[in-house]
Amino acid sequence: MREYSIGLDLGGTNLRAARFSPEDGLGEARTVATRVNMGPDAVMEDILELVGQVRAEAGPHQRLRGVCLAAPGPLELPVGRFHQPPNLAGWHGFAMRDVLQPRLDVPLYLENDANAAALAEYHLGAGREAKPRIFCMLTLGTGVGNGLVMEGRIFDGVRGLAGEAGHITVDPAGALCGCGNVGCLETLASATSVVVRAERLLTEGRAPRLRTLVENRGLSAALVSKAAEEGDADARELFAETGRALGMAMAAIVNILDPEMIAVAGGMSAAWPLFSPSMLEELRRRSYVFRLAEDATAFERPCRVLRAELGADAGLLGAGLLVFLER
């Protein structure tokens, strides 16, 4: 009997579910709004409802192997407990497994969404050919997500809280982060941080091209990117600063783990031409392996750094895939 899994991606805005099988890939996703304010129990009902719908659609001639839910962190594993999740206000302390597993007759897997996305990118995206032994992904979105895949499997850390590189300090005296620290990577490399810093530029009467562009629309990271592409020097420097922050954090990752590949995902990765030159320069300067690799007699190539390929479905895909990788 053919087997499939159900992957779910729980976001602060939308809850999505789709069937997955290694043969057919990801089915069409069902999407409902995440009723964050109704509390976790209401959303757990929505999750079970979606699982029921996908299951009904698949019919009785295929076997459901398991369900995996990818959720925003910080998510303690394996219990699936949220700890002050910035995108799920009021869910602090809620432990998903206790509520969901008893209502399912198949195994339930829980995972941090950035980890699930990294798993998909490793197996089906940027990592699919090289199958890098140590793979790291940074997802530049509302925040900065991070996932690690080692020897083909997610590296979760002791409590599921590995992969928080978005909270590496890159500027010890920098801006306040949502986590309470100052100068985290997230304060300089998330889409949110681009908007916040662009607002400051506009307040200071700088970024002339951006000022013209913004007159007709609301300010967004994409618009700042457009201004930079059109030559706005202040907007360009803003992305260069993002690149330096990314390079600094990547250097810490490289110094600790000596990985084989780092992929950059998320909406912000579209601005790759704007931030990657300063990112790579900073990485080369701040990472021991990269410095050593500058020598001609050193190893063939240091860690590869490249754009992710999968886009917004990576978390959902990773959730579906994870069920097939677990024994």
Place this chain on the structure above:
Amino acid sequence: MREYSIGLDLGGTNLRAARFSPEDGLGEARTVATRVNMGPDAVMEDILELVGQVRAEAGPHQRLRGVCLAAPGPLELPVGRFHQPPNLAGWHGFAMRDVLQPRLDVPLYLENDANAAALAEYHLGAGREAKPRIFCMLTLGTGVGNGLVMEGRIFDGVRGLAGEAGHITVDPAGALCGCGNVGCLETLASATSVVVRAERLLTEGRAPRLRTLVENRGLSAALVSKAAEEGDADARELFAETGRALGMAMAAIVNILDPEMIAVAGGMSAAWPLFSPSMLEELRRRSYVFRLAEDATAFERPCRVLRAELGADAGLLGAGLLVFLER
């Protein structure tokens, strides 16, 4: 037949060798001066000579299972190639395995010395009871070494160059490091850095207690530590700065890996009472897991941070032990 291994610790000053068995532990070490300036081939002969001596001593009624050499980094593995090693000047590009393995009739294992020390500390020192799933050690000596042990085994990275946390940038505009970067942890947390910074204090006419102490002796990290213990405010601030640098780098490690235990080893760890308060404060501020753990409903305890137990034999012990852990 009883089995033993031979562990060797190749340092910039001394080369040491000892037999090891799980039953009897580490035998008495034989030590010769490392003839760094005679070049790697001469030292390889010394290594083989020491192996022969230890083997003769063990006699024919015990079986030699393997030989493991712990050497200073950067050491590319598994080939054992040095890349501009700061403590072995002129050895750049030398690949040990090619020279040593053909002259041995037992398996040869090569490892970075900080990794070998971490392995010993995990199995026989600070980690022996808790057996932390993810264990990290920082060795504060001439430089800052770093080793990772995951699930009981050394984590080497893709090329053997994982565990270079000594080169994490903790002060983006800091002092020049031997690696070519500025503001590495090593520039603020090695014994060398304590002496360099203390010299600066003395040049500036500060650190009065240290000035008195140093009149009778040469300046050393131990003397700066003594001055701090005796109340010298400038010397105390120097160690507080070391602590902040350590806390910053540990926070990066915690944010990336979510480890269970971090041990601090090396000569400088004797100054624990002087640097650990600011280290732990900075770690709490800069690490997401530690911040979350401040909440009473969060997980029981975050990563444990403590002093290593084994002392200067850790590298040698780890080398001997490694042979028994490899299959």
